Amino acid sequence: MFYKDKGTKVGLIVTMSPDETWPDSFVNSVKSYLPKAKQSLEMVGMKVFDCGKIARTNKEMAYQGEILRREGIHVLVIHVGTWTYSSTSVLASFNANVPVIVWANSNVETFGIVGGSIVRGALDEVGIKNYLVYGGFEDRRVLDKLKILCSGIAGATKLRGMVYGEGGSRCMGMYTSRIDPTEWMSRFGIDVDGFEQVEIIKRAEKYSDNEAKRLLYWMRNEFGGVEVRDDVMIAQIKLYMALREVIKEKGYDFISVKCLPELPSCYTTFCVAHSLLNDTSDDGFGEHCSFVAACEADANGALTMQILNNITGGTTMFTDVLYYDYEDNMIRMCNCGSQPTDFARSRKDVVWVTEGLREFDWVIGGACPRYVGKPGKLTIARLSRVNREYVMLITTGESLDMPLNKINETNSQQPHVFARLDCSQENFLNTLRANHIHVVLGDFKKELITACEVLDIKPVVP
Known part of the structure; x- marks a missing residue:
């Protein structure tokens, strides 16, 4: 796949x-x-x-x-x-x-x-x-x-005939992440399948530490650093290998996994898996794919990312709108660790650090690719539903060149992209309907509007 x-x-x-x-x-x-x-x-x-x-x-x-x-x-x-x-x-x-x-x-x-x-x-x-x-x-x-x-x-x-795999159930009460599988088939031609997170954990436990250490050795050479304890990285890598196994076995074209809130307290999170799957750069197995993997069982997020991926063929980001700087018309986009590393200037600017979201109990801890996004044009999008009718927020912006210490103002562990939008603050907020938002490098606003027209989705351009 x-x-x-x-x-x-x-x-x-x-x-x-x-x-x-x-x-x-x-x-x-x-x-x-x-x-x-x-x-x-x-x-x-x-x-x-x-x-x-x-x-x-x-x-x-x-x-x-x-x-x-x-x-x-x-x-x-x-x-x-x-x-x-x-x-x-x-x-x-x-x-x-x-x-x-x-x-x-x-x-x-x-x-x-x-x-x-x-x-x-x-x-x-x-x-x-x-x-x-x-x-x-x-x-x-x-x-x-x-x-x-x-x-x-x-x-x-390109959505026609795809199979979407979802691990887990609704995450932390998010209505905006849930969908009707029958609607997806009749409207988009997508089959919705499910798998259990416990299955991934059981498969992960079957891998030896030495198998995981080989990938950890690759990561130490590929990235700017790995500051996370070995036992945490080994657990994260085993989840990654197990998830790849399920994707190939079940023939999935794109996925999402719930992860939170239960995984930190019983194993570890999927941050390494999601980050490397979404990258177009080497995924540790010599492949350069950009396989869409969304967090928190967010089906609408995964579909937004897949449409972006269909258009660009490249890396798509799953992230949160973390903060809005009104004076600079700048949003800070940051997520718990699943952001792809392709958005960094280079992989040598990415350092894997310990994740420690305060609201969760961690049995061993997590891993997070810390970096600041490289400057350049961005397209930002998100599918939502208004009274059961799909709409898509579509806008563009410019990723800003910021020093790494700027992330200390929000979350010093997690990857950040700072973007100045090509629309007003009020217009953007009036069209924002989810904490999650999705990003690609380059200007693809017109292509997204065309895709929406074909799918009978209302494009909302603030």
Whole structure:
């Protein structure tokens, strides 16, 4: 499960009307659009599938839609070269069974907007999600829009067929973390499965200390330091290995684990496991995956992270909104230790320290990756429900370069990201509906909005 291909698969069909009265020169012009459209989509990072020739008739369009569906595409691009019968595109789209980008060619000689606009309208008529793009193969504006739309649509459609594993039950009374498994299947195509934390502990206890010490040795060389007692690190690493085992055995695509409040008093916490699973950097087993793992059995948090991961292919953060500095319009984001280390400047800036959340009794203690997040653009998001209807908070901000001693003002053990938001304090607070929030590096606001549109989730942009 950890070596999953995270690329976006785009199906491409180039079409025009089936009329036999077209001059050969006109038909040949449209045929030339297929390799050009494919190259353009590949230029923006898409993995493109096509059937090698244009499609014009009902039969041809239906066939190509079916073939592309079998390739497991996440989005269909129908490039309309000129006038076309929109009914043919409807057949292709039904068979492809994914949202559609109608790309109307802007060559003045073939007037693709005429065919593109009617295809777009026909798809709206029959309830197929679609977007209209108009422009040339080398137009930077068009390429940027195609990249945003393909990535955003795939952020939604990649959810289909996924299996979410949840360890434990509701954590500390959090309504905002709970979901209806039937709704997830009918709405997102996600199967919700469960496993027990005691199973992870039993599996962890079967690993030898020497097996765990090998990973501990790797951590001492990989990170800036490990200040935690060996017995605590060995217990944390055993939980990590056991959780990996369950993920692979059960075929999970993303997970969450309850952990608190019972694990500190009977074993230790999952902080090492969650931090390394979420990293795109080496996970200690030579894999570079960024496997979404959320804390505190927060299903809505895990789903937010998975959508972000589907879009970016990279590391997603699970964290708390810990404090709001009104004067600087800055939020401090910090969590009990599960934050991925990819948000640090380097792993040498990460020191594993003893976790000691004051509200829990610890049988041996925990471990926490202490660091301050590196500066750069951030996208911040969170799924919530308002009277049973899903909404997603979406905003951007800038991670600030702060000295390590700044974390002493809040919690000296835990990793922090300090971010100045691109929205006002009041607007952000008016849309905040959970303690947990989720972060990726870079600006993916438009892609997230597109994903929300596909999933019929209301995007809330403060």
